[in-house]
Amino acid sequence: MFATEFLGLNPWLAVLAVAIVLVGSATQASIGVGLGLLAAPTLTLIDPGFIPGAIAICVIPLTVGMTIRERHHVDRQIFRAVLGRVVGIFAGAWILTVAGQTFIAVVIGLSVMFAVVASAAGVRFAPSRRNLMIAGTAAGFTGTVAGIGGPPMALTYQHSDPRTLRASLAAFNTVGSAFIIPSLAIAGVLGRRELQLGLMLIPGVLAGLWLGRIGIARLPTEKVRPIVLVVCASSALVLLVRQLA
Secondary structure, X not given: OHHHHHOOOOHHHHHHHHXXXXXXXXXXXXXXXXXXXXXXXXXXXXXXXXXXXXXXXXXXXXXXXXXXXXXXXXXXXXXXXXXXXHHHHHHHHHHHHHOOHHHHHHHXXXXXXXXXXXXXXXXXXXXXXXXXXXXXXXXXXXXHHHOOOHHHHHHHOOOOOHHHHHHHHHHHHXXXXXXXXXXXXXXXXXXXXXXXXXXXXXXXXXXXXXXXXXXXXXXXXXXXXXXXXXXXXXXXXHHHXXXXX
């Protein structure tokens, strides 16, 4: 009833949205990325208001919880990437006001797919100072424009210890939220309804964060990198299909 009266959603669709976010959050809590892959394309079909504003709101408790849980494994260099993300966020918000989102999203999807193929072929993206700045800027841009900001940073940390990957990406996203939410509001894509939709999704996020502990305990360390590559490639593919269909 709440969803129907206040958010303009069918109650069953609201439940489905929360369930999608739960699965995505559990995946991200286990390997470091995943919420954007599952949530961005599917929630858009339910209601365009979910992307990118509502996702930006609901992801906050997930990244904060992951950062606190694995705070001892955060790479201290990650804050260099945060500086790059600030540039990417505002660049993305500006681009949204002057360019076609479909063209931008297609370019992003192709770029991520190229990076995945290069990585699978043996090219390494080490978390150096330069690469972190580049990846941070790319993540800020892609997250703002397409709602999928995980792949650039995940590819950079794919060869790191899985705990470092999860913790560092979580810290990166936590700090970045302080910039992306105001920028989305300024761009006019985050208003009262988007805030309400984001708050509605938070129970699913919290449940996913809790379930992620099971994934961490049962997922072999050597399997994390292949899964990260699959998730990143899937993100790019879904983004391309969504824009070109």
